[in-house]
Amino acid sequence: MGGGLFVCALQLTLVLAVCNSEPLISLRGITKRYQHAGQTLSVLNDVCLTVHAGESCAILGASGSGKSTLLAILGLLSAPDSGQHRFAGQDICTACPDQLAALRNRHIGFVFQNFNLMPRLTALDNVALPLTYRGVARNEARERAMVRLVQVGLADRAAHHPADLSGGQRQRVAIARALIGEPALILADEPTGSLDTGTASDIMDLLLSLNREYHTTLVVVTHDITIARHLQRQIHVEGGRVQAFAS
Amino acid sequence: MSALQVQRPADLLCEALVGLRTLGKRSLLALLGIVMGSASVIALINIGNNAASEAEALFKGMGVDTLVLRFSEQPRALDTVRLHEMLPQLRSIAPIAQASVSLVFRGQAVHASLVGSHAALADAMRLTLREGRFFSDFDQLATFAVVGHQLAQELSAGGVPLQVGDQVRVNNYLYQVLGILQDQPDGLLMPIRASASLFVPLPGMARLDGRAGMGEVVMRAAADQDMPLLASAVRQAIAHLHGGQDVNILIAQQMIEGMTRQSRTFSYLLMALAGVSLVAGGVGVMNVMVMNIAQRKREIGVRMALGARRRDIRYLFLLEALALTAIGALLGAVLGGVFAWGYSLLSGWRFSFAVSSLVLGMGSTLLVGLFFGLYPAMAAARLQPVEALREE
Incomplete structure (x- = not known):
């Protein structure tokens, strides 16, 4: 655990350093269109958004509002058609796919509604998976994964496969996987959407505590206004445009 | 950001093998083609070799040092x-x-x-x-x-x-x-x-x-x-x-050379046949891998979100195809060796296993796996992360 604390302290200083220089995420005039049946659909229209390191934001919106597309762009999974996008000091529009993969690996932790764990890997190996894409040796990756499982309170489930875990436990494993790369940003897409109310509030508490204690930037996509109220900012997406409110 | 993030080969292989286990029955069917291809290459090369050495021994027993002169x-x-x-x-x-x-x-x-x-x-x-x-x-x-x-x-x-x-x-x-x-x-x-x-x-x-x-x-x-x-x-x-x-002189060496050449031509023919079954097996492997990737699009998307680069995805599926082929090649080697041994036994020949057949048989099978695994693996690597993630 001593190593873990040291790493967390290091991460904190890194996050503060980024915070001083420029915002973690900066979107300027982002547009995204889709071609469908010969028609051009504009999903995001001149979106401007700034998120500073250590902030917590909720992205709210009805289905079809463009919030999933916005999340994909924030997660570097999809490229906008026009506009400026800077993330962690890098110009995303000019980055090549391999650079984007490295940025996702090092700076973003994803938490999905459907957990998206690898069914054939144990909880421990699921958590360790992002590290293997950095070339970290299996044993070291497993040791570090164990630290994260302890952090989310699932040390005794390390050898279980996802099918043997409850929904809440699976989401904890997914959060541990998101944390293992010590990301500057956690992107959670409806993280409580598949969970019952009690488990959902546990998971939200866990995510918020990470934001509070380690100053990890937290962006949560949700349609639940009560969840959104727990976060510092609410960003409403409507008809491809965003409006931001502070709590 | 480090440009040099490389997945360790051992880890990659482990993951590929874990992935293979889930392929199940469909991969067994694809394996059948590969096994037959590999087995036929190895059996045919061995049978050809044994036939050639048997013929040669037959001649040698009768004297390579003999000349027969015929007067006109x-x-x-x-x-x-x-x-x-x-x-x-x-x-x-x-x-x-x-x-x-x-x-x-x-x-x-x-x-x-x-x-x-x-x-x-x-x-x-x-x-x-x-x-x-x-x-x-x-x-x-x-x-x-x-x-x-x-x-x-x-x-x-x-x-x-x-x-x-x-x-x-x-x-x-x-x-x-x-x-x-x-x-x-x-x-x-x-x-x-x-x-x-x-x-x-x-x-x-x-x-x-x-x-x-x-x-x-x-x-x-x-x-x-x-x-x-x-x-x-x-x-x-x-x-x-x-x-x-005017005299006609026969020496055994000419006939041995002729015979060896003939049996070599025969082996080439057999190898061409083996090649056809290998290609059929290769198409089977490609089919399995294409289906496999179609079913695992979401997994590919998740891996990409977690930081897998295109080449990581490509290697993962290429290795799965190769591991599948290697299992088939190994089974085929055993089957082919047994078949060649049985053939020699039935023909009353002395059986000797040609190591070159193992290299050639398994090597060509693995190459087939590599060739036919390449297209699906590259298709998987070219997926857009967001589209792969959206797949159910």
């Missing part, structure tokens, strides 16, 4: 002493005259081929005797005969076995049996069937058949001679002795 116009005589002086590389020289005769032994009449030759024939043809001895240079004018194995059995059919010292009537002459040959295969080069022949000294042949001329000369070279070179030396010497006589 049969001379009355050949000065073998002179020839020997000119060509000391020849170990033995035995001219042959042939005729067809009927023999009578204790009322048993048998048609046989009569071979008139010198004492040197025993060495030149590597004849071994079951009983008695071969005639010597001092028996040139005697009415002595040596009986081939099969002929001796035919003559014994009356119930009284033919023995050394017995008298056999040939035309109007009585010949004394001096020896009986052992049963041994004839070389394909040889102009006579030793087993069915009666051997008599050449000078006495005129008594039995006035028209029988000297048709061939069987020669055996001393150790370590260059046979083609020796053959042309013999041709020159005969031309010198018999003034422009």
